[in-house]
Amino acid sequence: MLTNFLDHTRYPESLIDSPATGPQSRIFAGAGAKVDVSTGVGLSNSDPIHWLNALQSFHGNGNMPIEKLQELDNAIGILRLEKYIDNSISSEEQTGIKSLVRDCYYWLRPLFPVSFRKYLQRMALRGWDSKAFPAWPVDFTTEKLMDAIWRQLLNAQTPKELPFIWFWPEGQSSCCIMTHDVETALGRDFCGTMMQIEKRHGIYSAFEVVPEQRYEVPEEFLQGIRDNGCEVCLHGLNHDGHLFTSKAVFSERAKKINAYAEKWRAVGFRSPVMYRNLSWLPELRFSYDMSVPNMAHLDPQHGGCCTVMPYFIGDLLELPLTTTQDYSLFHILQQRSLDLWKKQIAMIQQRYGLVSFIVHPDYVTEKWASELYNDLLAYLSELRSSQGMWIALPRDVADWWKARRQMKLVQQGGAWKIEGPQAERARIAYASLGANGVQFRVEKAQPIAVAR
Ligand SMILES: [Zn+2]
Structure with a gap:
């Protein structure tokens, strides 16, 4: 009952009224669609936004029976597991022309000049900015659904305040993780410089390393990362774009990936190119995964989990990517400033969420880029002291959420x-x-109340 909401808030289950008698309604009919809210079946892939809006507002402010609350809770599950979009390999889109293009692109990529690759990518992403859902530049639909449940619980109960366990340790206001996917030997050799820049700001990060084919991975390289107080993660097996091509290929490679993780004492994973199939992920024996974007308009695989909060996929903790990747910022949006990142950080902080970055060592070797990276770190460090943002290694964030x-x-x-x-x-x-909707206050810490 309300599994997603309770797992997320740690709200005492004992405070929820027992379900009304009679069969629970699993079918939501509204916005011109009939959707099975436990599976997402019936949801039109093209436009779930009307369905979600209807869910958030339906039954207005009146007391909602528990089975209606359950529909909101199920919708959270559908979004976070991306069931609203058919990302499965068997779908026509993936096996058809798109995957053909993807395969050709992967095989031929080394032969293309960089400028032509960027051109191809921009062509492939045409029209991304006219998509209404998930929302650019950060989507908060899951948070809005959580709010809708809070509203109903607050309306139905006499106490004007309801307790839960705050999202971050020591009452910190939000969280930030810095991560680096290491793509080539050039990037690998720049990791040391990045760690030096980060040390100046007291920031430590995670490096996602590809174990096979891309570059040599000497033990001293991995030990250097650990010795600097940083973390080693796995970045697929060989980064050939085929990890999720079929279940057989995935299972075969998952065994090898698990073996590398054990050898490298790595507990975190990110899939190359953010390709993913969330129902297969639990075969990977990691503490946490970082392969799901909040919204994926600029990624080859679309979708997104529509949340800025960690969540569980079985026992695996998902730490979603909530900001734009450096590559997309520099080469697709063609920006060389912190403006978009600052905007995304502010939006996520308003929701007390996880600000997560991918900055590739490979793409910040130029002077202007490493200076921009340094500016970003200075900005984050300032937020840590002025706003109580928790900047931590992903493994420590995962430990906290598991505890x-x-x-x-x-x-x-x-x-x-x-x-x-x-x-x-x-x-x-x-x-x-409050006057502007649901608000939170944290005990024994600076009261936080942000209107929205
Ligand atoms: Zn990569």
Whole structure:
């Protein structure tokens, strides 16, 4: 019952009324569509935005029966697992012309001059800016659905504030992870310089390394990353674009990837080119994954999880990519400033979310680019001191979310208390209704109330 909402907020299950008797409605009919909200079946791939808007607003402010709340909760699951878009390999689009183009592109890519590759990519992405869903430059549909559930719970209950466990340790306001996919030998050899730049700002990062074919991976290189307080992650097996071509290929490669992870003591994974099939991912034995974009208009594989918060795919924690990749910023949008990144950071902070970056060592070797990267780090470091943003290694963020998932809010002598591993780092927070909708306040820390 309300699994996604409860998992996300750690709201005490005991405060939710038991479901009404009678069969639960699983079919949502509205906005011209009939959708099975437990599977997403019936949802038109082309335009889920009307369906979602209808879900968020339906039944207005009145008390909603529990089965209607369940529909909102199911919609969260559909978005986060990208069930609203057919990304499966068996879909016609992937096996048809698109995958042919993709294969040709991969085979011929080394032969094309860089400028022609960029031209091809821009052509392939034509029309991205006219897509209404997911929303550019950050999509918050999942957060809005969570808010809709809070609203209903707050309307239905006498207390004006409802407790939950705050998203980040020590009551920090938001979180940031810096990650680097290492694409070529050039990028590998620039990692040391990047770590030096980061050290100046007290920021530590994760490096996603390709184990086979692309470049040599000497043990000293990996140890150098660890010795600098940074983290080694796996970036596919050989980065040939075929990891998700078929279940057989994936399973075969997953075994090898798992073996490398064990050897390298790596607990984090990112799929090359953000290609993904979320139902296969649990075959990879990692603590967390970083292969799902919040919205993917500028990526070869479209979709997106429409959230700026970590979430679980089984036992695997997903840390979604919530900002535009450096390559897309520099070469598709053709911008050499921090403007878009700053805008995305501000939007995500308003939702107390995870700000996550991919900056490729390969693409910031030029002076202007490494200076821009340095400016970004200075900006993040400033946010850490002025706004309480938690800048952490992805593995530490995953550890926290896994501990938080074991925590429980319990009532003791009329007051709420958090029990479970690392409970001393956790803070009780309260949701209430303000003039501008749902707002949060964190106990024993600077009260945070942002209107939206
Ligand atoms: Zn890559």
